[in-house]
Amino acid sequence: MTHFQRYRFTPWLLMAPQLIIVGVFFFWPALQAVEQAFYVEDAFGLSRQFAGLANFIAVLQEPDYYQALGTTVVFSLSVALGAMAIALLLAVQADRVLKGANAYKTLLIWPYAVAPAVAGVLWLFLFDPTLGLVSAALKALGIDWNHNLDGGQALLLVILASIWKQMSYNFVFFLAGLQAIPKSLLEAAAIDGAGPWRRFWTVTFPLLSPTSFFLLVMNSVYAFFETFGTIDTVTGGGPGGATTTLVYKVYQDGFIGQDLGASAAQSVLLMILVGLLTLIQFRFVERRVQY
Amino acid sequence: MATLQLSALQKRYANGFVALHGVDLAVEDGELIVIVGPSGCGKSTLLRTLAGLESITSGELTINERRVNELEPAERDIAMVFQNYALYPHMSVFDNMAYGLKNRGVPKDDIRRRVNATAELLDLGALLDRRPRQLSGGQRQRVAMGRAIVREPQVFLFDEPLSNLDAKLRVQMRLEIRRLQKRLKVTSVYVTHDQTEAMTLADRLVVMNAGRVEQCGTPMALYERPATRFVAGFIGSPAMNFLPVTVHGERLRLPDGGELALATGLESGSELTLGVRPEHLVALDEGDATTDAGAVIRATVEMIEPLGADTLAYARMEGLDELLVVRLHGEHAAGEGSVLRLWLSPERCHLFGDDDRRIEAHHATPVTGARG
Numbered sequence: 001m002t003h004f005q006r007y008r009f010t011p012w013l014l015m016a017p018q019l020i021i022v023g024v025f026f027f028w029p030a031l032q033a034v035e036q037a038f039y040v041e042d043a044f045g046l047s048r049q050f051a052g053l054a055n056f057i058a059v060l061q062e063p064d065y066y067q068a069l070g071t072t073v074v075f076s077l078s079v080a081l082g083a084m085a086i087a088l089l090l091a092v093q094a095d096r097v098l099k100g101a102n103a104y105k106t107l108l109i110w111p112y113a114v115a116p117a118v119a120g121v122l123w124l125f126l127f128d129p130t131l132g133l134v135s136a137a138l139k140a141l142g143i144d145w146n147h148n149l150d151g152g153q154a155l156l157l158v159i160l161a162s163i164w165k166q167m168s169y170n171f172v173f174f175l176a177g178l179q180a181i182p183k184s185l186l187e188a189a190a191i192d193g194a195g196p197w198r199r200f201w202t203v204t205f206p207l208l209s210p211t212s213f214f215l216l217v218m219n220s221v222y223a224f225f226e227t228f229g230t231i232d233t234v235t236g237g238g239p240g241g242a243t244t245t246l247v248y249k250v251y252q253d254g255f256i257g258q259d260l261g262a263s264a265a266q267s268v269l270l271m272i273l274v275g276l277l278t279l280i281q282f283r284f285v286e287r288r289v290q291y
Numbered sequence: 292m293a294t295l296q297l298s299a300l301q302k303r304y305a306n307g308f309v310a311l312h313g314v315d316l317a318v319e320d321g322e323l324i325v326i327v328g329p330s331g332c333g334k335s336t337l338l339r340t341l342a343g344l345e346s347i348t349s350g351e352l353t354i355n356e357r358r359v360n361e362l363e364p365a366e367r368d369i370a371m372v373f374q375n376y377a378l379y380p381h382m383s384v385f386d387n388m389a390y391g392l393k394n395r396g397v398p399k400d401d402i403r404r405r406v407n408a409t410a411e412l413l414d415l416g417a418l419l420d421r422r423p424r425q426l427s428g429g430q431r432q433r434v435a436m437g438r439a440i441v442r443e444p445q446v447f448l449f450d451e452p453l454s455n456l457d458a459k460l461r462v463q464m465r466l467e468i469r470r471l472q473k474r475l476k477v478t479s480v481y482v483t484h485d486q487t488e489a490m491t492l493a494d495r496l497v498v499m500n501a502g503r504v505e506q507c508g509t510p511m512a513l514y515e516r517p518a519t520r521f522v523a524g525f526i527g528s529p530a531m532n533f534l535p536v537t538v539h540g541e542r543l544r545l546p547d548g549g550e551l552a553l554a555t556g557l558e559s560g561s562e563l564t565l566g567v568r569p570e571h572l573v574a575l576d577e578g579d580a581t582t583d584a585g586a587v588i589r590a591t592v593e594m595i596e597p598l599g600a601d602t603l604a605y606a607r608m609e610g611l612d613e614l615l616v617v618r619l620h621g622e623h624a625a626g627e628g629s630v631l632r633l634w635l636s637p638e639r640c641h642l643f644g645d646d647d648r649r650i651e652a653h654h655a656t657p658v659t660g661a662r663g
Contacts, residue, residue, distance in 0.1 A: 192391035
């Protein structure tokens, strides 16, 4: 003990860079948002007035807020589950490949290196109603694609783009998880009379559950917050608010609508919501992944 | 009740490496065959081809005279105990044992009855609700055995099942495996690199080297009449001493210039290797008589390893690069630096030609004992 007491300040010094970054870019703005949520400010930022819970009440009485909440639920569930399911499928296939495995892995990990906004633009071009390759193909199949008019199609497009972006991240983790499962377990299961499908669901999948749980938390957070760039470039929240998620609405109301108080109140609600969601995941899902 | 027949079994990997060069072996019903050899000799590969975990390149494998080359592991009616046990970590001991039965659609009541009976047999009754990580090494080992036994397969395959246990537990589990195998009378193939395990467990022993079977027979047959120099050096601990010798008519010239009466029928000048086990070099006391039939070797003790019942002496013999290993009685007073007079009996010598195969020799005179 006495040995370590001599280094009272060194640990703080070593942690300082990370602490400063977290403090400046997370705690400070978060606290400001909490403070802001209790004030009404004029559009030019020259004066403000304490408003108590008025911002929260206004937000919760607004039908648009509930529409965004619904959109967020559909969007987040689709993105998190879709990105995980596809990544798992690809990881299982890549794990089986013997020749050129590294090439496959590199290609599958690549999309993660693409910025969300760039990914958005990429998908925007593919599905552009007049120029897009995919929309042209869809037209040939008799499907009239125009996400600028059709809210459902717009939502589907941002979901696809967001899944594509996140899939690589999940793939890396699933592949690592698969490779950590001893081969002898699957061999034992094969001798025990389990076919490939049964082996996967009774041995591989349960043993991947710690990875799956971790990814569920990460993907939820991703779908809630980090898809902003994709939505902004592809649809800008439209048409008619069909792709406006909670985080996008925070941006719209605050930075476009200049209603900083309402925006701050929403971001506080969003923080509480995601906090609750993570808590639920840890309480109820994690309990099932221990073995 | 099953017999196992391997005919010219060959395994070549995609990269061209040949792991098995045509292995022939017939396993009788209820027999425990131990395959032993150094790492990389192909013994594990052989076991995995029997299990169906590796494909067979050529040759034939039959279980009960039915060709199983192309069958999936599950269809061969075998059970395997893995080196790392390969227990399903997310399942209880009960579920680990029940898994194979569930997959085969055995009714629930039957599963319960059979798992309980097996647990009883292996003394696992109190552990059925535990997870593998809550068990000790020995308990895990028993669960792995239980998982194999509960299925009542035609053949048991063991892949170095005791190598992860500590020495004491290993001896205990070795006895238990032997006892269970005799009681259940299930045809078994057991792979190990530990020759003590191999000697004690085997009905018949198969020594493998570089993808080939060197010799197959009862443990004592292999100990007493090793067919090759490799088997001679591999079976027995400490390993056999090897001395380069030259044929001189009906005698052999030893490295130190001494001679030993052993007729090989080979022409004079042929160079052979003489093998003698550490326990067959007899230290003579002063005044002990020797017979003409043997030779006396003088060697200076360089190191002593007392083992209690025995003492191993590492001694320098003139004309020999390696140290001779001699097994002495535990009470033997040989100290480092002392000179041993070792009596070499022709009866106890093994001769190997330059192809490393055994050469039968004839010793003219019967040996009269001269044990010190």
